[in-house]
Each structure stands twice: as C-alpha cells, then as structure tokens.
Amino acid sequence: MLKNIKKITLAESIREALVLSMKKNDNVILVGLGVDDPKGIFGTTKDIDKIFKKERVFDFPTAENAMTGISIGASLLGMKPVIVHQRVEFSLLSLEQIINQAAKWFFMNGGTKSVPLVIRLIIGRGWGQGPQHSQSLEAIFAHIPGLKVISLSTPYNAKGLLISSIEDKNPVIIFEHRWLHEIQGEVPKKYYKIPLGKAKVVKKGTDITLVSSSYMVIECLRSAKILKSYSIDVEVVDIQSLRPLDIQTIMNSVKKTKKAIIVDNGGINFGISSEIIARLYENFSNKEKSICKIERIGPPDNPIPSTRELAKYCYPNYLDIIKKTEKLLKKKFKNLEKYKDNIPLDQPNKDFMGPF
Amino acid sequence: MKISKSIKIKLFREMLRIRLIEQTIASKYHEAEMRCPVHLSVGQEAIAVGVCQNLKKNDKIVTAHRSHAHYLAKGGSIKKMLGELYGKVTGCAKGLGGSMHLIDLNAGVFAAVPIVGSTIPIGTGIAWANKLKKKKEIVAAFFGDGATEEGVFFESLDFASLHDLPILFVCENNEYSVYSHISKRQSSKRSISKIANSFGIESLQIDGNNIEDIFLETKKIIDKVKSKSKPFLIELKTFRYLEHCGPNNDDKLNYRTNKYLNLWKKKCPIINYQHHLKKYNYLTTKEIEKMNMKIRAEIFHAFNFAKKSKFPEKILLKKYIYA
C-alpha cells in the first residue's frame, strides 16, 4: 500500500475529515449531543475535543430545534458548525429550523447571505431499534430546495464528501448509516474533496445497472459479485448526492445496460427511487422508454418493528436484489441458496450485540 | 403522617421486585434473545414506587426510554413486558415496539417513547381530556433531567398551568443525559423546580432515593392535584447504577468520578430501606429471604413465558398501520 494511503474505517475517515477541516479553518466547530463523550459519536468525533480547545467542540442540551437555530445564527457570522444527531429521528425536532429557515435563508433574502451549515444524520438499523430509531428519511430532506443532501457509503467517499460539505456555502445534510461506521477501506491521508452533486459508477458492467446509496451500495456490490458467477455483468452506481441528483450518470448507465434496479435505502413510496425513475422517464426518448426495463426495491411500506422476526422482512438484501435481477432478466439462477450467509438480519456482523 | 407496617412492606417489596426484574434482564441480556436496547432503572426504583403507590388504577402515567420501573410500579404486566423485550407476540406491543415502547392500558400505563421529552405534552393532553370529560383521574408524567431541556417541556408547563390541568410532572434528576453531566447542559443558576414556579406551577424537591419521603410527599401532592385540579412538579435527585443503555456497569469509562459513584452507592434506596425495616423490626432476615424467593419465582415464570412465547406473524407488519 502506498505511504500516503491507509486502510481505516468509515468512522475514522469521518473523524479525519473533521480534524483536517478544523485545522484548515478555525471557524469549523462541532455541535451535538455527545460529541465530546467517551464514545464520540460511534468514534467519529472521539477525542477531537482533546486536539482542539474546548471552544471548538460543543456538547449540547437536549434541545434540537434551538441547537439548529443557534448554529444557523453562528453561521451567519462566519462560523461553520457541523451538527450531528445520533439518530435521524432526533433531527425531526428541528425540521422547522432546517426547512423553513436554513434551506430558504439565501433565497428569501435575495441572495444576501447564505447559511453554511453541515448536519450529519445517522440512520439506525438492527438490534430491535424499533419504529423511532430506524428510519431512513433521506427523501424528506431531498424534497427541499435549498438543501444539499449527501449519502455516504465508503470510507473514501465519506472523507471527501464531508470535506466538500464543510467547504460548501449552503446547508448540507449528510446521511450516515450506522452499519457503515465499522467498514474498512483505503483512504488517502491528505485533505481531498469529492464534488457534491456527482454520482459514481463504483463497478462497471454491461448487463444490468443497480442504482443505490448508503448501506445498500454494499448489498448491491455483494449481489454483483454473486451474479458474476452466473455470468451476469452488473454495473453499480452509487448515487452519493441525493440533491442535487446526478441523473446524467445514472442515465448513461441505464442507457447502456437497458435494465436497472433502483435499490432504495429508504421506503420506496414517494421516495428516492420514485424520483430517479420519474427523471429517467422524463429524459428517455420514446424508443428508450420502450426498451429500458426498470424495477425498484426497498423496505416495505410500514414502520420498522422492534422484533427481529418481523424486522427481517423490512430490509431487502443482496439475495432479494438477485431475485429481482432474475425477474428482470427473465432468468433462473440455480443453487442460489449456497450464497446465503448465516448472519442474522438484525446484526451487521456477528460481533454487533447492540444495544445501540 | 405515619406509614403503616403493611404499606412499608409493600413499598419495600415493590422496589425489590423491580430491582430483581431489572437485574435478571441484565444477567440474561448476553444470551442475545432480548434483542433491543434496554435502559434499565436500577437505582431509581424509589421514585416509580413512591409515586405510583399513590395513584389509582385509573390514573394514567406516561414515561420515556427508561420506563421499566414506572411500568412495573403502576401495575403493568411483567409477562407482557418481558414478552415485548423478547420480541414476542405476547408482548405488550406484540413485539412491534420493543423495550422503549411499553404500554398497558389496564394498568394505566399509556405511553413510553424514546424521543426525549415527547410524552410530556402527550401526558398533558391526557390530563386535558380528563378535565374536559370531568373525570377525577390524574396523570403522572415521568421524565429525566435531560428532557427538561426540550421546548415541549416549557410549552406543556404553560398549557397545564393555563388550563389548571390535573397532572403531576415527575422529573427524575439523575444528573446525567447519557454521558453528559447536567453542568454541561444547564446553567448552574437554573432550577428545574423553579422553572415550574415561573409558570405558576407549585413544585417540590424530594430526595429521590428516600422511599418514605417520596411516598408521603406525593400522597399530599396528588390529593391536591386531584381535589384542586392543579398541575404540580416534583424534582427528585437520584442515581443511575448501570450504563445509560445496556446491561453493564460502565464506571470504567470515568465520566462519573469515583467520589460521585461512592457517594451515591451508599444511598441505594433498597439496601437502606431494608436496613431500616430490619432495624425497627418490620421485617426479619428470614421474611426478606422469603420475599426474595417468591419474587424470584414470579420472575422465573415470567421469563419462561416470554421465552416460550411465539414470535408475531408477518401479517402484523401491515395490520396496525391504520386503525
């Protein structure tokens, strides 16, 4: 491995992005419940308070709406707050400040002043988190003009996208999946940016396109690997930026393979996959409309229950993606059972024993 | 006022029962069959018992993530609670909710949710409906010190005062919100009970580890809340023994100083009350042992029930989205 690249977890990569950004820009401050506690937001902010003076890392009262408004206020005088919520659901208390204020500020002041603010939202899953700790609510935020909405999937893109978000002049919402914090990947040690608003082809292929974001990119790559042994060459597109949506990159891939499954990380009704399919059809020629076959897959249309016996029906995985591929390609893959792993669906790996 | 022998024993037994249930959950958690986050109430039993012993069956409570003690003290079914923790269809929410969503309408346990502060207005609304329907019942809303930082706490106090609602706000101040000490979250000049006063709501600070104080004081207060239809807030300092969420002790993380831990560990509401009851001959060692055995038998059966219960059927995923 090269000297300037190292293998780290996604949590460590977020931490690096934060530390480098704070070193580069004195105005960057960390805000959120537990940012300086012994667990440091699943390791992503661990001990950053020890590197910088106390005035840069702020634990906060349980007051999400005020926390957001206060951060907006601070950003107006040039501070660069990076807020974090350990669960997406806690940010719902601050939707007023996010949607009415931060998102519209620049517009409603006629371009006088923007709100440069980053809000990290962590999606929970597994170990019986239950209906209020396991929602993937990207679509709510992606619905709002004025927000940028980013979804992390690898240690590499986590660092580059977070750094770009911190440099951005607008409110940026970043989705992090709890199951990705421990995954490992190669990450350059340096300060680098990945432009917001760009999707990425993470695996090239010719037979079918899988379009996804967040944790579901991992499931897509797993199914691609298995499908290879059935001689199916899969292309995987990581959306990365839900708003602005890079429909061009997705479109190029689908036009090439003529078949696509949009693998939604959140509920499919009124969701990210709805938007992608609608945009594809709006942009297709009549001929493409009749040739291209597009399906989607995602969690069913119900709250996620606590009990593992029912939660297991709520998370499509690589096997479901493969079955959808069978349907789309009108094929039957033999002996798929042998690819079934024995990790329960409420654990990202065998070591994960909750409770959070 | 004096407390009768039978009530003293009852207060003790209720606390002991909750402690033993929580400890059994902790000891079995590693079996990985209760697969949901648990926020155990160990150390805070006196508040739940002292308040709930003064509530009638029809009185309602609402609580938050750390709800086991409240649910049990109010008479919630142990079997249904454990069924819920095991994710079984016999659970109080049929396994759909998990540990953070306990409910038992028969016992007046109306709501428990993990979003901090969210049941404070809901409890206030139940009290409002009681008043509108001219019912003589009251609501006790349990919440932590952290929850008093949420806007809904203030908004609910105002409404409860404005409409003279029969509700008892019960703030369990264990000085921590996860790993954060209260001094990192609230100004030292701030007082939870005085906040209530500024809304025109009477309040009282009570030692949260002294069962008799809690019982006697809330008895008077609840009579007042009922007869005068007025809100009241009590703030009880207490101590959480275990980690914020999960079955273990996390003292090694050092977010609470040894001095603090040692001080509070001397104030265990159950051990101290046991000393008191023995010293003044309300209970003998033998009787306490017998009590322990009986409670343990109940717990054993309830765990067996939960373990043997069936998981819910898939159809439940769609059955309860709309009423």
Ligand SMILES: Cc1ncc(C[n+]2csc(CCOP(=O)(O)OP(=O)(O)O)c2C)c(N)n1
């Ligand atoms: C709105 C919201 N913000 C943050 C959290 C994360 N959280 C869960 S429990 C908790 C601690 C709350 O402290 P307190 O109210 O004092 O209750 P305790 O745990 O001490 O019983 C926090 C911050 C949450 N569940 N909901």
Ligand SMILES: [Mg+2]
């Ligand atoms: Mg507390």
